């Protein structure tokens with residue numbers, strides 16, 4: 001076994017050294033002779049190379065012509081681990097590799113091999129095995145290890161600086177014409193039938209949803225706005241978009257509005273230093289119900305993730321229970337976040353089978369019980385998450401026809 005010594009410097013102006021840029025055989029020769037001489041090898045690492053996703057770059061380089069790209073951003077490859085894990089060789093591209101700006105996730109659906117890397121972490125044993133299996137030479141592997149270790153050590157300076165930054169501001173955006181606070185309409189004793197029906201719809205969502213102070217309504221009939229409940233999107237006191245929910249069940253689309261990219265609903269809670277947890281949910285009503293943060297969808301962008309991570313608080317993801325939130329869970333796992341499964345745990349699940357989201361849970365059980373159901377069933381252990389996800393999918397099957 002080779003011992004490789006890597007020296008690095010804290011100085012970000014580290015001089016770029018051509019030494020490592022030479023071809024692999026040349027480096028290997030030097031390492032070989034060094035080994036014989038029992039001498040330290042100095043392998044400078046330039047700061048620029050640390051800014052990219054160097055683990056993905058290495059995988060990318062060694063998988064030429066052996067992969068299929070999917071629109072989801074995943075790359076499918078023939079799993080290099082199946083044989084060593086007792087399966088027959090994979091020829092059906094069953095291993096998915098998912099890169100993001102600062103992480104890589106690897107997951108084989110055949111042998112169950114699963115590993116990954118996130119900026120700021122060292123390389124795990126499984127990942128090294130994977131890299132070797134796709135043909136990354138030992139010398140390059142040592143360099144990757146050194147780079148990951150360097151970033152791990154300097155999390156405050158270069159190491160953890162995520163390539164995606166939290167959004168700093170959002171442009172102001174107009175509301176539907178005539179929109180005013182529900183409270184204002186109430187104060188004026190508005191007796192418009194449409195307004196009263198919108199207010200009735202709001203009350204039907206339960207106290208925890210209804211007591212949010214910022215709902216709006218307009219008598220304008222454009223886009224059927226008079227039959228919709230308006231939720232303004234706010235950021236640092238300014239209105240930056242809105243969502244308008246139809247109160248009539250048959251109306252499509254159910255939601256109209258405008259959402260700026262990378263926005264998080266109810267983001268004011270991210271500034272509350274007293275909070276220990278951030279409950280991350282899909283919908284705006286869910287966020288209101290639990291005073292959590294809403295994605296307004298089931299995908300998480302890198303900048304949204306950076307925003308959440310910048311708070312330093314523990315994030316618990318509660319995906320909608322009917323979609324089983326697979327995609328959102330994958331993303332949550334990249335950042336080591338917890339995922340809650342209030343509908344599948346134990347002999348007696350916390351939520352009844354027909355409760356599919358946080359808003360409905362608070363309507364039925366109240367906010368405290370719902371919050372407790374989330375905390376008690378949250379886990380960041382990826383093996384536990386995999387099992388629960390499967391349970392939940394089975395559990396969800398019979399509900400699909402509803």
Ligand SMILES: [Zn+2]
Nearest residue numbers: 079082108111
């Ligand atoms: Zn496999």
